Amino acid sequence: MIIRYLTQDDxxxxxxxxxxxxxxxxDLNDPASVLPCEKVLGAxxxxxxxxxxxxxxxxxxxxxGGGLLTCAAVGGVAAKPEHRGKxxxxxxxxxxxxxxxxxxxxxxPFSEAYYRHFGYERVGHSVCATVPFAEISQIERxxxxxxxxxxxxxxxxxxxxxxxxxxxxxxxxxxxxAFSAEPYLSKCYTYxxxxxxxxxxxxxxxxxxxxxxxxxxxxCESMCGILGFLRNFESNQKAMCFEKLPENTPLLAFVxxxxxxxxxxxxxxxxxxxNIETVLRAHPYPSGGAFTLQVGEERFGVAVTANGxxxxxxxxxxxxxxxxxxxxxxxxLCGVSNAAYTPGLxxxxxxxxxxxxxxxxxxxxTDGF
Numbered sequence: 001m002i003i004r005y006l007t008q009d010d011x012x013x014x015x016x017x018x019x020x021x022x023x024x025x026x027d028l029n030d031p032a033s034v035l036p037c038e039k040v041l042g043a044x045x046x047x048x049x050x051x052x053x054x055x056x057x058x059x060x061x062x063x064x065g066g067g068l069l070t071c072a073a074v075g076g077v078a079a080k081p082e083h084r085g086k087x088x089x090x091x092x093x094x095x096x097x098x099x100x101x102x103x104x105x106x107x108x109p110f111s112e113a114y115y116r117h118f119g120y121e122r123v124g125h126s127v128c129a130t131v132p133f134a135e136i137s138q139i140e141r142x143x144x145x146x147x148x149x150x151x152x153x154x155x156x157x158x159x160x161x162x163x164x165x166x167x168x169x170x171x172x173x174x175x176x177x178a179f180s181a182e183p184y185l186s187k188c189y190t191y192x193x194x195x196x197x198x199x200x201x202x203x204x205x206x207x208x209x210x211x212x213x214x215x216x217x218x219x220c221e222s223m224c225g226i227l228g229f230l231r232n233f234e235s236n237q238k239a240m241c242f243e244k245l246p247e248n249t250p251l252l253a254f255v256x257x258x259x260x261x262x263x264x265x266x267x268x269x270x271x272x273x274x275n276i277e278t279v280l281r282a283h284p285y286p287s288g289g290a291f292t293l294q295v296g297e298e299r300f301g302v303a304v305t306a307n308g309x310x311x312x313x314x315x316x317x318x319x320x321x322x323x324x325x326x327x328x329x330x331x332x333l334c335g336v337s338n339a340a341y342t343p344g345l346x347x348x349x350x351x352x353x354x355x356x357x358x359x360x361x362x363x364x365x366t367d368g369f
């Protein structure tokens with residue numbers, strides 16, 4: 001088996017794999033067919049031509065502790081049905097973990113259990129809430145918005161990046177790819193409220209619901225401002241569906257009665273740490289302390305002093321806490337809560353500073369890839 005990145009010469013093989021894996025229709029003779037992104041990693045037969053499986057690697061930057069981590073956002077994991085179970089996908093992930101220099105990897109799993117075998121763990125939850133307009137009727141209506149039509153991108157990006165800093169693993173946005181510059185064609189509209197809040201919406205006329213795909217704001221005033229604008233849809237729609245809110249969203253506190261609402265909790269996504277030492281150095285420790293951590297076969301001694309963070313790799317002393325890779329990916333990126341009930345975590349020293357130095361922290365990301 002040969003692992004390598006695809007070139008445009010491999011596009012026909014890529015189309016075969018995705019067509020079989022996802023039941024996509026494709027024209028193998030289409031001269032306009034291109035690879036989905038710059039980096040597509042593939043597992044080939046020994047002939048170096050016949051593709052067995054592949055996935056896309058989208059290079060992103062994610063926030064963590066006030067700094068940035070390099071991220072391999074993995075999408076489109078696909079294998080031909082006749083070659084599943086032969087280790088092709090496993091070989092692709094092994095290459096990603098050992099032959100690349102990313103700090104972390106993120107994906108949206110079709111199955112959390114499946115990707116946990118590769119070291120990925122869910123990193124927080126998102127809230128989906130359908131709220132009848134009547135339940136926010138106390139918020140005054142307003143029309144202080146402008147529709148994004150491709151102009152004013154800098155203000156929109158600045159607002160998003162300012163708001164997203166509150167969450168670990170949120171993607172840095174450097175272009176307008178996440179917003180529709182042609183709302184009349186896409187039927188997806190982004191409304192910017194005074195450069196301090198925005199909502200991206202579409203209308204589900206069949207169910208009389210305004211679907212709020214994204215909602216960001218930088219203050220209580222701006223949150224109420226954008227909600228007040230959304231009330232203008234209530235003349236011909238019954239409710240709003242906020243499709244993906246942070247688990248700690250304050251929005252629900254402004255809903256008068258939750259009983260008529262439909263609220264559900266979902267996995268935000270899954271992440272895997274590829275460079276544990278980098279994450280340990282980037283973490284914003286709230287105070288001084290020390291601990292010894294073992295993740296898989298790696299052992300780290302961490303000392304937090306007034307002069308910064310000192311990390312000793314390959315320590316030989318007994319670890320305070322021992323965990324597997326997927327457990328570390330969840331805990332180190334999102335903090336520790338209910339440590340005694342965390343699968344994959346062995347506590348050898350319950351008085352360790354580890355638990356105090358990794359308090360729970362919100363993680364949230366929504367970008368597709």
